[in-house]
Amino acid sequence: MKRTSKKKDFWTAFFFIAPGVIFVFFLCLYPLGRAIWMSMVKTTPDGVNQFIGLTNYKKVFDDKLFRLSLWHTLYFTGISISLHYFVGLGLALLLDKLGKSLKGNVLRGFLFLPWLFPSAVWCVTWQLILHPHFSVLNELLKTIGLGRLARGWLTEPTLLPLTSLSVVNGWKFFPFHMVMLFATLQSVPKELYEVAEIDGASGWRKFQSVTWPFLKPITAIVLTIDTIGTFHYFDLVWILTQGGPMNKTEVLSTYIYRTVFRMGFFDYGSTLAVLLMIILSILIALYIRIFMRGEFEQ
Amino acid sequence: MKSNRLKIVSLLISVMMFVFSSVAYAQVTLTVWEWDMNERPEAVQAIVKAFEEENPDIKIKIETIDWNSMEQKSVLAGEAGAMPDCLEISPVWMQTLAKRGYLEDLAPFIEKEEEGFIEDYVVATKDPWTNTYSYLPWRMNVHGLYMVEDYVKEAGFAEPPKTWEEFEEVAKKCTVDLDGDGKIDRYGFVCNTPNNNFALKLFCSFGVQFENPDGTSGLASSKAIEAMEYWSKIEKNYGPPEMAMFGFKESRDVFMSGKAAITAEGSWMNTILATGMLPGLTWQPFRTPIYDVPTAIVGAEMYGIGKGTKYPEEAWKFLKFITGPEADAILIKMSKGIPGHKVNTAIPEVQADPLIKIFADEVAEAQRVEFFESYKTWAAYNELHPNIYQQILYGQMTVEEAMKELARQIDEATVKD
Numbered sequence: 001m002k003r004t005s006k007k008k009d010f011w012t013a014f015f016f017i018a019p020g021v022i023f024v025f026f027l028c029l030y031p032l033g034r035a036i037w038m039s040m041v042k043t044t045p046d047g048v049n050q051f052i053g054l055t056n057y058k059k060v061f062d063d064k065l066f067r068l069s070l071w072h073t074l075y076f077t078g079i080s081i082s083l084h085y086f087v088g089l090g091l092a093l094l095l096d097k098l099g100k101s102l103k104g105n106v107l108r109g110f111l112f113l114p115w116l117f118p119s120a121v122w123c124v125t126w127q128l129i130l131h132p133h134f135s136v137l138n139e140l141l142k143t144i145g146l147g148r149l150a151r152g153w154l155t156e157p158t159l160l161p162l163t164s165l166s167v168v169n170g171w172k173f174f175p176f177h178m179v180m181l182f183a184t185l186q187s188v189p190k191e192l193y194e195v196a197e198i199d200g201a202s203g204w205r206k207f208q209s210v211t212w213p214f215l216k217p218i219t220a221i222v223l224t225i226d227t228i229g230t231f232h233y234f235d236l237v238w239i240l241t242q243g244g245p246m247n248k249t250e251v252l253s254t255y256i257y258r259t260v261f262r263m264g265f266f267d268y269g270s271t272l273a274v275l276l277m278i279i280l281s282i283l284i285a286l287y288i289r290i291f292m293r294g295e296f297e298q
Numbered sequence: 299m300k301s302n303r304l305k306i307v308s309l310l311i312s313v314m315m316f317v318f319s320s321v322a323y324a325q326v327t328l329t330v331w332e333w334d335m336n337e338r339p340e341a342v343q344a345i346v347k348a349f350e351e352e353n354p355d356i357k358i359k360i361e362t363i364d365w366n367s368m369e370q371k372s373v374l375a376g377e378a379g380a381m382p383d384c385l386e387i388s389p390v391w392m393q394t395l396a397k398r399g400y401l402e403d404l405a406p407f408i409e410k411e412e413e414g415f416i417e418d419y420v421v422a423t424k425d426p427w428t429n430t431y432s433y434l435p436w437r438m439n440v441h442g443l444y445m446v447e448d449y450v451k452e453a454g455f456a457e458p459p460k461t462w463e464e465f466e467e468v469a470k471k472c473t474v475d476l477d478g479d480g481k482i483d484r485y486g487f488v489c490n491t492p493n494n495n496f497a498l499k500l501f502c503s504f505g506v507q508f509e510n511p512d513g514t515s516g517l518a519s520s521k522a523i524e525a526m527e528y529w530s531k532i533e534k535n536y537g538p539p540e541m542a543m544f545g546f547k548e549s550r551d552v553f554m555s556g557k558a559a560i561t562a563e564g565s566w567m568n569t570i571l572a573t574g575m576l577p578g579l580t581w582q583p584f585r586t587p588i589y590d591v592p593t594a595i596v597g598a599e600m601y602g603i604g605k606g607t608k609y610p611e612e613a614w615k616f617l618k619f620i621t622g623p624e625a626d627a628i629l630i631k632m633s634k635g636i637p638g639h640k641v642n643t644a645i646p647e648v649q650a651d652p653l654i655k656i657f658a659d660e661v662a663e664a665q666r667v668e669f670f671e672s673y674k675t676w677a678a679y680n681e682l683h684p685n686i687y688q689q690i691l692y693g694q695m696t697v698e699e700a701m702k703e704l705a706r707q708i709d710e711a712t713v714k715d
Contacts, residue, residue, distance in 0.1 A: 043398075132540035132548050133557075155543040157692045242492060245543050245688045261369055262681045263711060264394035266377075 032277075038270035049267075056271035066272065068247060069255040070279070075159070076166050076237075076251055077230045083170025084226055085219070088177025093211075095178070096185040108182075115175035123239040126168045130154050130240070154241050154249075161241055162249045169236055173229075177222050184218045185211065220291030224284055231280050252276050326612045327357045331372065332386035334437070334599075335362040341632040345625045349616060356612050376400025381604025383613045384620075387433055389671035390680065392600050397427035402603040404431040407614045418623070418639050420661060421598045426674035434621040435598035437629055438638035440657040441495050441564045444571065447580040449484065449559040458584030462503070462528065465560075465587045469536040472559035486536030488558035490549040491691070492684035496532075496562035499586055500525040502593045502668045508675070513712075515675050518705035526697045530690050542691040550574070564597065565636050568653045583653065585660050594664035597671065598638060630654065636661075678711035679704075 039056055041049040060066050091111055098104030114122070129136045130153040138150035153164040192210045201209065234253040237243065243250035243258070252272065260269030334342050346358045361382070363371055369391045375381050381400055395401050408416055408431055416422050416431070425432040445458060445468075453471035455464075469486030476483040489496040501508065504525035507516040516522065533541055538552060546563075553561040556576045571581055586593055601621050603613045619625060626642050629635035636657045637643045643662060648654050661667060670676055686704040689695040695703065 127547075131551070132543050133538055133552055134555075152540050152543075155540045157688070157694070241543070242545070242684075244492065244684055246692065246694065247685050258681055261373055261391065261394070263677055264397060266398070 035270045035273055038267055039274045041267050043267050056268055057275075059268070060271060060275060065247065065250065065255060066252075066275075069250045069252050072162055072249065073231060073251045073253075076162055076169070076233075077227060079163065079166035080169040080173070080230045080233075081223065081226050083167065084174045084177045084230075085223065087170065087174040088222075089181055089215075091174070091178045092181035092185055095182050111178060112175045114172050117172070119235045120239075122172060123236055126236075127240060130164055130168075155245055157246050157248055159248070161245065165237055165240060165249060168240070169230065169233065172236075173226065176226070180218055180222045181215060184214055188214045216291060220287055223291070224287050227283055227287065228280060231283070232276060325355055325357055326609050327359050328383040328609060328612055328616055329359050329361060330384045330386075330616070331361050331363050331368070331382045333363055333365045333368055334386065335360060336364070338629075338633040341629050341635075344628050344632060345620055348624065348628070349619045352619070353612075353615060356615065358616065372400070373398070376605065379606060381606060383607045383609055384601060384603055384616055386436075387600040387602050389597060389600065389676075392433055392602075392671070393425060393427055393674075393677050395602065396425040396432035400605050401432045402605055402607065402610060402613075403428070404434065404603065404614070404617075407610075407618075411618075418641060419621070420638055420640065420667075421596050421669045421672075423669060423672040426672065433600035433602040434617060435638055436601050436621040436625070438596060438598040438626075438636050439565045440636055440661055441499055441562070441586075441595035441597065442567070442583045442657060442660075443499070443560060443562050443586065444553070444567055444581055444583050445560045446553075446556065446558075447582055453559070458582075459587050460585075462587045462589060466528075466532060466536075469532055469560060473536045484556070485538050485552070485558040487532055487560045487562075488537055488541065488544070488549050488552045489533070489562045490544045490546050491533075491542050491687050492545055494683060494687060495564060497526065497529050497683070497687065498595055498668075498670055499562055499593075500529050501670075502595050502666060503586055503589045504528075505590060505666075508668070508670060508673050508679075513674060515679070515705040515708040515712075517679070517708065518702045523698050523701050526690070526701055530697055533691060542688045565654075565657045568634050583656050585656065591665040592660075592663055593666040593668070594660045595668050595670065596661060597669065675708050675712050678708040682707045682711065 038049075040051060040053055042052045042055070043049050095104055095108055095111075098107065117125075128134070132152060132155045135150070135153065137153065138147075141147055141150050151160060154161045188211060193206060196206045196210055232253045233251075234257065237249055237251055237254050238257070241249040243254045253276075256269050256272045256276065259265050259272060332342070342360070346360065350356065350358060365388065368386070369388065372381070372385060372387070372395060373391070376395060376398055377400075387395060419435055420438055421435045422431070424430055443458075449472050450458065450468055453468060455468055455471075459465040459468045471486070472484065473482055473486040474484050475481060500506075501517075501522065504521050506519060506522045506525055510516045538544070538558070541549075544552070549561060549563075550570070552558050554571065554574045554576060556579050565583070568583070575581055586595075601617050603610065603617055607613050621638075623639040623641050626635065626637060626639045627645060630637060630642060630645065631647050634651065634654060636654060637645070637648055642648065643658050648658050670679075673679075682704060686695075686700045686707075690697055690700045
């Protein structure tokens with residue numbers, strides 16, 4: 001009797017899980033397998049794929065543009081995520097302090113706006129703000145007497161264009177962090193703060209001992225999601241600079257796009273995509289190790 | 299009696315169903331991907347209507363896809379074996395589609411056509427990778443130079459420049475500080491660097507061979523270096539300082555707001571300038587200055603048949619029609635197109651409209667007509683040149699070093715495949 005019930009449970013579970021497994025297989029595993037296979041072939045001009053093993057991977061080590069775009073990707077991701085997190089955290093703490101007052105509600109709605117804009121709209125807006133010739137930002141600086149700070153935000157052959165792109169990206173996605181952290185802050189029992197105050201804890205001490213332990217798990221989650229998204233973010237860079245000037249804003253996603261779609265090198269492009277996935281997996285593993293170690297131990 | 303009537307009605311219904319179903323069965327529906335419905339819907343609709351009237355057994359189902367998405371969508375469809383029956387293709391990615399085998403070979407269809415069929419197209423070329431016809435041109439364009447007439451006249455020139463020396467002189471005189479604050483307010487020239495129409499004009503005019511006979515890039519030649527020396531002189535001295543990063547949008551913003559006297563683009567600007575130019579400024583296209591021989595650069599969008607179509611004959615009929623002289627004439631009449639068929643150069647609309655005639659004449663009278671996108675090294679050039687040109691403008695490389703490096707990179711990228 002028990003055995004029949006177990007068997008029934010198995011099939012019930014199987015039928016519930018099967019659609020998900022099939023879905024994951026066709027939408028994730030099959031494309032991944034195909035990308036790995038493509039990275040190990042060479043396509044001849046007549047369209048035949050010849051297996052060449054790891055030759056494409058060896059080629060990557062000599063590829064200066066790959067190294068450059070990897071460094072740019074790390075730089076872009078580092079600055080963007082720092083901005084997302086710290087601006088989001090600061091504002092979440094502010095909103096938490098304001099509570100459910102009218103001021104807090106209005107501010108929350110207002111701060112959420114950047115995230116709601118479609119990519120094309122906000123990219124065009126920033127295109128105008130940072131326009132190489134008619135920059136709104138430069139005009140504003142000149143108007144307030146800071147004309148000496150006016151720069152070619154997207155045109156100087158330095159790290160400035162990439163930094164500008166990171167700041168624009170920071171502006172777009174900080175609300176995601178803000179909302180997640182704010183929601184977590186709402187769940188911190190207020191009594192803990194009262195106890196800390198009785199113990200004479202300073203503001204920083206309260207944050208360190210009461211707030212942070214609650215924020216830590218959500219921090220790991222938002223940073224992981226954000227790293228995945230920012231690491232292969234494409235729209236902003238492509239629309240504003242297309243990787244220029246002089247490849248100063250070339251990131252891995254634009255380099256892969258160029259290699260596959262513009263140059264038609266599916267094989268080498270797949271190699272780059274597989275490497276991007278490996279690098280990203282390492283980063284995610286590091287995050288989990290740093291932030292979630294305590295959680296696993298518990 | 300009642301039963302007989304019922305039988306007759308049933309019989310009639312059956313006959314009608316049979317007739318209608320066989321009509322429906324006989325009609326083939328072709329799926330066509332394109333992006334022109336966004337820009338010139340009347341002309342596209344008129345062409346499709348004319349085709350359907352001529353071919354009542356074929357129905358055209360247009361699927362309009364934005365230009366920016368079309369490249370990805372067609373490459374992915376090709377890879378998945380899900381190409382439409384016919385599709386519009388940009389020269390930017392036409393070679394990728396052909397060499398990946400996503401397009402039907404058109405040669406067997408062309409062979410069945412009358413003699414002179416292919417010769418009537420101005421820019422019909424074989425794909426350099428497949429060495430066969432994989433696409434045919436539609437909506438031809440000619441690269442052109444445009445000037446603000448008022449500025450050129452103000453600078454003391456009654457006519458557009460006819461030689462490159464004159465061109466430099468005009469650009470120089472039109473670069474002016476209007477308010478005397480020591481800063482340039484109006485530039486002699488503006489152009490986009492990443493899609494460099496001006497550099498191509500110079501290559502063509504200075505007699506540069508884009509490819510050497512052995513298939514390697516010809517851009518390290520002394521003529522190419524000379525052309526680029528001229529290019530960098532004009533861009534550095536008479537263009538806005540940020541021009542190294544100007545795309546089409548930025549370059550047009552500057553020209554159409556009256557901040558520059560001359561720009562290099564193409565015949566497609568006729569319609570854009572007609573509505574976008576700062577009111578009060580008069581503008582006109584002018585012919586490419588002559589170096590040694592009159593030259594012209596032509597371009598076109600393409601149409602191809604998706605690999606694996608169920609209706610190859612019908613798809614060919616449509617492709618032949620939409621790229622043919624009749625559709626070309628509709629484009630000329632309804633959207634100020636440039637004749638893509640030699641037979642159409644004589645039609646009254648071409649001769650009557652100076653904005654069309656100037657380009658049609660330039661092509662007809664040119665001793666050298668180039669369609670750069672048809673070269674095997676084009677895709678690599680198109681991707682690699684912005685970075686190299688920026689290196690020249692930012693002073694990171696001399697022109698000679700840059701052109702040698704560009705040729706080396708192009709060869710490496712072309713051979714890599």
